[in-house]
Amino acid sequence: MDERDIYRIIDERLALALPRDAAKRMMRISPFEALNDDGREVKVIGVTLQDEDNLEFIVIRTSDDGEMFPGLEPNLWRKIE
Numbered sequence: 001m002d003e004r005d006i007y008r009i010i011d012e013r014l015a016l017a018l019p020r021d022a023a024k025r026m027m028r029i030s031p032f033e034a035l036n037d038d039g040r041e042v043k044v045i046g047v048t049l050q051d052e053d054n055l056e057f058i059v060i061r062t063s064d065d066g067e068m069f070p071g072l073e074p075n076l077w078r079k080i081e
Helices: 003-017
Strands: 025-034 043-051 055-062 069-073
Touching: 003 025, 025 055, 043 069
Parallel strands: none
Antiparallel strands: 025 043, 043 055, 055 069
C-alpha cells in the first residue's frame, strides 16, 4: 500500500463519516496530537460543524496493529509532552 492508496482510503472514509455538505462546514487546521475520551491518542486534522451549535474534531485514529482510519471526536484533550 502506498501513499496514494492511503489518501484514497481516508478520503473514502471521510465521505462516509461526514454529511454530504460537510465540505462547506469543514475547516482544516494545523495537525496536533490529542487524547480522546478513552485516553487513546489521535491526530487532529480539522474541525467540522455538525449542526448549528456543535463542532467536532476530524481525527486520524491508529489501531494497535498500525491501521489508520479517520473519524470524528466531540471532545479532546491536547497531548502535552
